[in-house]
Amino acid sequence: MLSQWWRDAVVYQVYPRSFADGSGDGTGDFAGALARLPYLADLGVEAVWFSPFYPSPLADGGYDVADYCDVDPRFGTLADFDAFVAAAATHGIRVIVDIVPNHCSSAHPAFQAALEAGPGSPERDLFMFRDEPNNWQSIFGGPAWTQVADGQWYLHLFDSSQPDWNWRNPAVPAMFEKVIRFWLDRGVAGLRVDVAHGLFKDPELPSVPDPAPSDRPSPWFHRPELIGHYASWRAILDSYSPDVFPGERTAVGEFWGTEITHLEPYFRPGGMPQAFNFFLFQTAWDAAALKHTITTSIGLAAESDVVAPWVISNHDVVRPVTRYGGGPLASRDLDVDVALGTRRARAAALLLLALPGSSYVYQGEELGLPEVIDIPDAFRDDPVFHRTGGARLGRDGCRVPIPWSGTAKPYGFTEAESTWLPQPTNWGGLTVEAQQADPGSTLNLYKRAIAARPRGGAFAWLDRGDDVIAFTRGEGFTCVVNLSAQTLPVEGEVILASGPLEGGLPPDTAVWVRS
Structure with a gap:
């Protein structure tokens, strides 16, 4: 397997x-x-x-x-x-x-069929049509409802070109x-x-x-x-x-x-x-x-x-x-x-x-x-x-x-x-x-x-200071990310660093070490 x-x-x-x-x-x-x-x-x-x-x-x-x-x-x-x-x-x-x-798209054949079929039809029940809209708003801005020619409204949580499916059908x-x-x-x-x-x-x-x-x-x-x-x-x-x-x-x-x-x-x-x-x-x-x-x-x-x-x-x-x-x-x-x-x-x-x-x-x-x-x-x-x-x-x-x-x-x-x-x-x-x-x-x-990158190995936090992220992944691998304003000492054999190690680990820099 x-x-x-x-x-x-x-x-x-x-x-x-x-x-x-x-x-x-x-x-x-x-x-x-x-x-x-x-x-x-x-x-x-x-x-x-x-x-x-x-x-x-x-x-x-x-x-x-x-x-x-x-x-x-x-x-x-x-x-x-x-x-x-x-x-x-x-x-x-x-x-x-x-x-x-x-x-889906408003161009999807099922939605086009829903528009043609009219209110109360099985085709419309594939989507979220109703006679009056509620006050929901689109994630993309503006109302989440658009009115069609026969007066009903359909729901679209995103753009009006994206009618929501009715998952209860x-x-x-x-x-x-x-x-x-x-x-x-x-x-x-x-x-x-x-x-x-x-x-x-x-x-x-x-x-x-x-x-x-x-x-x-x-x-x-x-x-x-x-x-x-x-x-x-x-x-x-x-x-x-x-x-x-x-x-x-x-x-x-x-x-x-x-x-x-x-x-x-x-x-x-x-x-x-x-x-x-x-x-x-x-x-x-x-x-x-x-x-x-x-x-x-x-x-x-x-x-x-x-x-x-x-x-x-x-x-x-x-x-x-x-x-x-x-x-x-x-x-x-x-x-x-x-x-x-x-x-x-x-x-x-x-x-x-x-x-x-x-x-x-x-x-x-x-x-x-x-x-x-x-x-x-x-x-x-x-x-x-x-x-x-x-x-x-x-x-x-x-x-x-x-x-x-x-x-x-x-x-x-x-x-x-x-x-x-x-x-x-x-x-x-x-x-x-x-x-x-x-x-x-x-x-x-x-x-x-x-x-x-490490494969497997238990995750454990290390305490290197309030403004430092440091953890191990099993024995022998340590990741340290310096978010402080100070350069920090590097402890262990460097595997990889995100930037130059200038006298230590500079601010906004990460290092992987083998300890």
């Missing part, structure tokens, strides 16, 4: 539009990803998670799905997907696909069971489940005293029905043979919460195998706060068979270099200390990869890319920007196509003259080509860290 590989794997997230373009149209695709597969193998990752690549109007970057069982022509074909899965397997790399069960879970098997049967190793804390809504759809969007438990998030639902999905995963590659199948849920206790129900046996731990990147660069987050997170999973993968970035949040160099992105005028952010992001990478369990790395994180803040308004694609009239910049800044080579745009990403989101003019030193040639680059730091 192949082991539960996902318990301590490093998984690389590919945002397909922005990873690599093989067709020459300025948009990433499977042909480009296949050509860059040797890069992923050299990086040392064990799996690749693809954000949605399904047929879609791309009103929300592909999270508005029009067909769950095909590939959008802009990204290639099912044959191209199969070719990537097969080629990745020769490198021992598995593939995880993004399932979007809370909502048995036809909906039955449809998604077929979708899941469709991809698992093609050799997929796992699922990333979008808005996993959503799906079921209070059947009364009540108005609430505070309708402000939030990830707290509510009539629309963290409903108790989810527990039994994910147990049924776990049964599907477990029905596939663990004895041949890709081994045991897995799923990782996108469970957001305002407190870590909101995740507790998902750590019961027999449910989702993995639940993302987003609290690491939601925590300020402060030793006490980070220690609390890590301690609480490890405690949550300690008596469960559920894994809580660590992450410091993804396609929805400000990139670490900018986040650690200037705080949360509030406006396009934010003053970012890139040098400080880079030092802290490199230290955070060693912290991430030293913690027990699995880690997810978002494309470009390993290059130390900053958030692109100055994208012209005319090019911005995120519905968050448009639904808030520009008050919220949205997520485009972390989705800009990554740089591969050369000193000028498009940096080897495409043969076209430009990319679907414009790249900055100052990324020449951050390309894969430039960093591969620099032993001290962030890329080479990630490669060495992935290769040297």
